[in-house]
Amino acid sequence: MTKWIDITQALTNDMAHWPGDRPFTFEVAATKEQTGSANVGKITTSVHMGTHVDAPFHFSNDGDTIDKIPIETYIGEAKVIDVSKYDSITPNVLEQFQLDGVKRLLLRTSLPNNPKYFPEEIPFLDPSIAPYLSELGILLLGVDMPSVDPITSKTLDTHHALHKHGIYILENLMLDHIDIGNYELIALPLKIVGADGSPVRAVLRPIKEDE
Template identity: 75%
Template structure:
């Protein structure tokens, strides 16, 4: 049997959030006793909390919003590669891996999967990986970090470079327990009209039996 791997950060009231952004909050807004029929929950959150995808509108006022991106972008074969021994990831690093025919690349970096801690620094993704990945046919890049750019970046060079080369962005996936290799990815965003991103439930299915 092919195994499913849940690579989604759990959404909890004590999870870390981007400094200055809206934190995640879940509460019961009405109890079964109050309504006479059902408990009703309420969430308040940024669309960039936890495991999420960025729409181009997030960093480009003329970019597509989340509902305008084909859902096929977020479903299909994906390759998990381990780049955790590198503090800076560029095309030279990526040349060590066979990306031929790969449309979705997921990077397991040196950043530990800890949803309750917001990191001060991230492994660096050089913007020049964008043309390299595009030349390989990649349409989606996933990372186990809150951003593909440095925390302090205002220019968001890697976001823009990936967008310019037709590559969509999946952030804050959890890959510490996932072996490198080929998987089927499902990471569907919510259909939020006009949104600059969306939380996703990201899962991987092993391509080999009993793995």
């Protein structure tokens, strides 16, 4: 049986975080010796730490929160493509790939997977990819970067463009060790009522050609 491949960025106390955002911390708040029965852990974090999904409410006050997004969005067939030789990803770039029938698209960019380093710059996703991907029927875009917009962006043009065209966002995937191809994806968010996003445990399983 084909094994699942973990593409999740591990949550650690020394991981990098978005400048000004709440970092991730884990501690054993009460030990088994203290409680008499069990160790009890405590975490503090932004919901956008590590591998995570953005809900539309993250960038739009009128957008859906994470608990309202259909879970089927984050489960199903996905395709990994390599766009690492491009600094700017546009429809012209994506036209080079066979994306017919793809519902969930994962981009392996030139940004190295380094959870302890927060990049100053990342490859540029042109907002014009949103209508192009929408025409193909894609409903989820995943990237191995902390954002689909430039780090310094305040307008979040690509976030808004993707949302306008019905495409949800999955960020901070670990794809350096993943071959291009077709997979089953599971990247379920926590059901946090009212939240603008959630960490996920993202995994892939290769789809064989004869399946």
